Amino acid sequence: MTLLWKMRFILKAYWKQYLLAFVCLQTVAILNQLPPWLIGRVVDEITTDSLTGDELWMIMAGILISAVAIYGLRYVWRALLYGASVNIVREQRDLLFQHLTRMSPAFYHRHTTGDLMAHATNDLNAVEDCAGGGIMTLIDSFIAGFTVLAAMIFVVSGKLTLWILIPFPALIWATSRYGILMHERFGKAQESFSALNEEARETVSGIRAVRAHQLNNRQHRRFHEQSRNTLDANRRVARVDALFIPSVQIFFGLAFVIALMGGAWLIQGNEMTIGMLTTFTLYLGQLLSPMMQLGWQFSIFQRGSASWNRLEKLFAQKPEVTDQPDATEAPASHDLRFAINSFNYPDSERPVLEDIHFNAPAGSFIGITGRTGSGKSSLFRVLLREFNLQDSSSITLGNQPIESIKLHALRDQFAWVPQEPMLFSGSIARNIALSNPDATQAEIEKAAKQAAIHDEIMAFQNGYETLLGEHGINLSGGQKQRVAFARALLADAPILLLDDAFSALDMKTEATILKNLASLHSKTILLITQRLPELIKADHILVIEEGRIVEQGTHGTLLGNEGWYARIYRQQARTLQLQDFNQQVSA
Structure with a gap:
C-alpha cells in the first residue's frame, strides 16, 4: 500500500482504465458465486428426488452463460490493467532517460553504466509488474475475497464462516513477515545484478584489450x-518466495477441516443441508484463489517496492550544473575571456x-x-559547464559570464572533438549528421x-551508408577521429574545441586538416x-604545467624563451626531419 501511495500521481492519469477494470472484476466476482449456488441446489434436489430434466438444463445453461460472461469480462480487465501498466512504465522509462541526460559528470562518477542499465530494465520491469499484475491481484483478491465471504455469510451460514476464519490472523502475520524479508533480499539481488551487468559491459566494450593482454x-x-553472487542473492529471494503458497495451503487445509467438521455438526442439528455444505466448500475453494493471489501479490509488491526505492534515490539526485533563474540566450559576440583563480573537481580537494x-x-x-x-x-x-567554477573564477562569452547563459544556448556555441571520439551504432552518414540531423548529403x-575522410568513406562498399559497430569498432583510430571532426564541422558552431583531435593521424593527413582549418577564418x-x-x-599559445600557465605567447616568442615549449618543439622537429629523411631513402 505504501508503494501505491507513492505511485498515486502516476496512476491517477489512468484512473478511468483502472475504474472500468475494477467494475469488471466486481462483476466477475459476483458471477463466480452463481455456479456454486446452482450446484448446491442440484445436490439438495437430488437428495430429495425433486430434480426435473428441464430444471437441470436451465441450471446447466445458467452455469454456461456465467462462464462465457466471466471469460469476456476477464479479457477486458486484463487488457485494461496491463495496457495501463505498460504505458506507465514507458512514461517512467522516458523520464528516467531524460533525467540521465540532464545529469552532470559527477553523477556518472558515482554510478556505473551497469547500475544505471539495471535501473532502466530490471527495476522498471518490477514496477511494471506492480502497476499491472500487482494491482490486479490486490484488487481481485479483495473484491473476490469479500464477495465470496459475503456469499458464505448471507447465502449459506455466518456461523460456519466465522469458524473457518479462525486460522487467518496467523496467515496474515506469516505473509507480512515474508514480505519484509522479500523487500530486503530483493533489493540486494538487484544490487548484485547491477554489478553483474557492469562486469559484462566492461568486458564486452573492452574486448580488444582483454584479448590483447590475454585476460x-x-x-x-x-x-x-x-x-555466483547474483545467483546466491536470487536464491535467497526464491527461498522466501517459495514460502507463500505452501503457507496459504496449510492454513486453507485447516480451514477445510473446520468446514467439514462444522458443516457435519450443523447438518446434524438441521441448521444446514448437504447442498448448502457443498455450496460452502465450493465457496471456500474460491476463497483459496484470492488468498494465494494475495500471497503472490505480497511478493510482487515487495519486489516493486525495493525497485521503486532504488529509482526514487536516482530521481532524487539533481544535476549540479543547472540554468540560473535569470539565464539568457547566448550573446552575439564570441570573444572568450578566462579568469580561473582555482578549480577542483567535486570529489577532490586538489586544484586541477x-x-x-x-x-x-x-x-x-x-x-x-x-x-x-x-x-x-x-x-x-569548465568552458562547456560540465562543472561549476569556484573561488570567484569566471569565464565570459561576449563579456557575459557563462553561468548567466542558458545551458543549451551556451553549448550550441561550441563544437567539441574529444580525445576519445564517441561513435554510435548506425551508418557513417548518421554519425556525422549527429550534430545536425537535418543536414543534406552534400553538406555531410x-x-x-x-576532415580528410571522404575518400576513405567512399572506398567502403556501402560508402556513407556503411554501418558502424558499437563505438565504431570497424574503424581505425584515425578514422574515428576524422568522423568526429567532420561531425564538429557540420555543427557549424562559432567555436571549435579540439582536444588532441589529431593524435591518431599521420603527418600528411594532419597537414591537410590544418590547412582546411586555416580557411575557417x-x-x-x-x-x-x-x-x-x-x-x-x-x-x-598556452603551455600548462600542473594546472598553471607557465608559458604563453606566439610560436616565435616561445621559441625565443628557451623554455619547455622550445625544447620539446626542437625535439619533435628533429624527429620529423629524421622521418622525412627515412621516407626519402626508402623511396
Missing part, C-alpha cells in the same frame, strides 16, 4: 564469481586549474599544450572532405595538442 581467463573468473588568465578573441586560433595530466582537458570541461560530404579554434608543429600558425 580472457581473468575476466571469465571475475564474471563467474559475480554471477590555478591562475588561468587569457583571452581568445572571436576568430582567433589558440593553441594549448603541456604534459599529459597537466589539466588541459579540464579547461574545456563537404564536412567529411574538410570566422571560427574561434581552441586546439589542445602535444604535437607542437600543429601550433606554428596559432595566434596565441
Whole structure:
C-alpha cells in the first residue's frame, strides 16, 4: 500500500482504465458465486428426488452463460490493467532517460553504466509488474475475497464462516513477515545484478584489450564469481518466495477441516443441508484463489517496492550544473575571456586549474599544450559547464559570464572533438549528421572532405551508408577521429574545441586538416595538442604545467624563451626531419 501511495500521481492519469477494470472484476466476482449456488441446489434436489430434466438444463445453461460472461469480462480487465501498466512504465522509462541526460559528470562518477542499465530494465520491469499484475491481484483478491465471504455469510451460514476464519490472523502475520524479508533480499539481488551487468559491459566494450593482454581467463573468473553472487542473492529471494503458497495451503487445509467438521455438526442439528455444505466448500475453494493471489501479490509488491526505492534515490539526485533563474540566450559576440583563480573537481580537494588568465578573441586560433595530466582537458570541461567554477573564477562569452547563459544556448556555441571520439551504432552518414540531423548529403560530404575522410568513406562498399559497430569498432583510430571532426564541422558552431583531435593521424593527413582549418577564418579554434608543429600558425599559445600557465605567447616568442615549449618543439622537429629523411631513402 505504501508503494501505491507513492505511485498515486502516476496512476491517477489512468484512473478511468483502472475504474472500468475494477467494475469488471466486481462483476466477475459476483458471477463466480452463481455456479456454486446452482450446484448446491442440484445436490439438495437430488437428495430429495425433486430434480426435473428441464430444471437441470436451465441450471446447466445458467452455469454456461456465467462462464462465457466471466471469460469476456476477464479479457477486458486484463487488457485494461496491463495496457495501463505498460504505458506507465514507458512514461517512467522516458523520464528516467531524460533525467540521465540532464545529469552532470559527477553523477556518472558515482554510478556505473551497469547500475544505471539495471535501473532502466530490471527495476522498471518490477514496477511494471506492480502497476499491472500487482494491482490486479490486490484488487481481485479483495473484491473476490469479500464477495465470496459475503456469499458464505448471507447465502449459506455466518456461523460456519466465522469458524473457518479462525486460522487467518496467523496467515496474515506469516505473509507480512515474508514480505519484509522479500523487500530486503530483493533489493540486494538487484544490487548484485547491477554489478553483474557492469562486469559484462566492461568486458564486452573492452574486448580488444582483454584479448590483447590475454585476460580472457581473468575476466571469465571475475564474471563467474559475480554471477555466483547474483545467483546466491536470487536464491535467497526464491527461498522466501517459495514460502507463500505452501503457507496459504496449510492454513486453507485447516480451514477445510473446520468446514467439514462444522458443516457435519450443523447438518446434524438441521441448521444446514448437504447442498448448502457443498455450496460452502465450493465457496471456500474460491476463497483459496484470492488468498494465494494475495500471497503472490505480497511478493510482487515487495519486489516493486525495493525497485521503486532504488529509482526514487536516482530521481532524487539533481544535476549540479543547472540554468540560473535569470539565464539568457547566448550573446552575439564570441570573444572568450578566462579568469580561473582555482578549480577542483567535486570529489577532490586538489586544484586541477590555478591562475588561468587569457583571452581568445572571436576568430582567433589558440593553441594549448603541456604534459599529459597537466589539466588541459579540464579547461574545456569548465568552458562547456560540465562543472561549476569556484573561488570567484569566471569565464565570459561576449563579456557575459557563462553561468548567466542558458545551458543549451551556451553549448550550441561550441563544437567539441574529444580525445576519445564517441561513435554510435548506425551508418557513417548518421554519425556525422549527429550534430545536425537535418543536414543534406552534400553538406555531410563537404564536412567529411574538410576532415580528410571522404575518400576513405567512399572506398567502403556501402560508402556513407556503411554501418558502424558499437563505438565504431570497424574503424581505425584515425578514422574515428576524422568522423568526429567532420561531425564538429557540420555543427557549424562559432567555436571549435579540439582536444588532441589529431593524435591518431599521420603527418600528411594532419597537414591537410590544418590547412582546411586555416580557411575557417570566422571560427574561434581552441586546439589542445602535444604535437607542437600543429601550433606554428596559432595566434596565441598556452603551455600548462600542473594546472598553471607557465608559458604563453606566439610560436616565435616561445621559441625565443628557451623554455619547455622550445625544447620539446626542437625535439619533435628533429624527429620529423629524421622521418622525412627515412621516407626519402626508402623511396
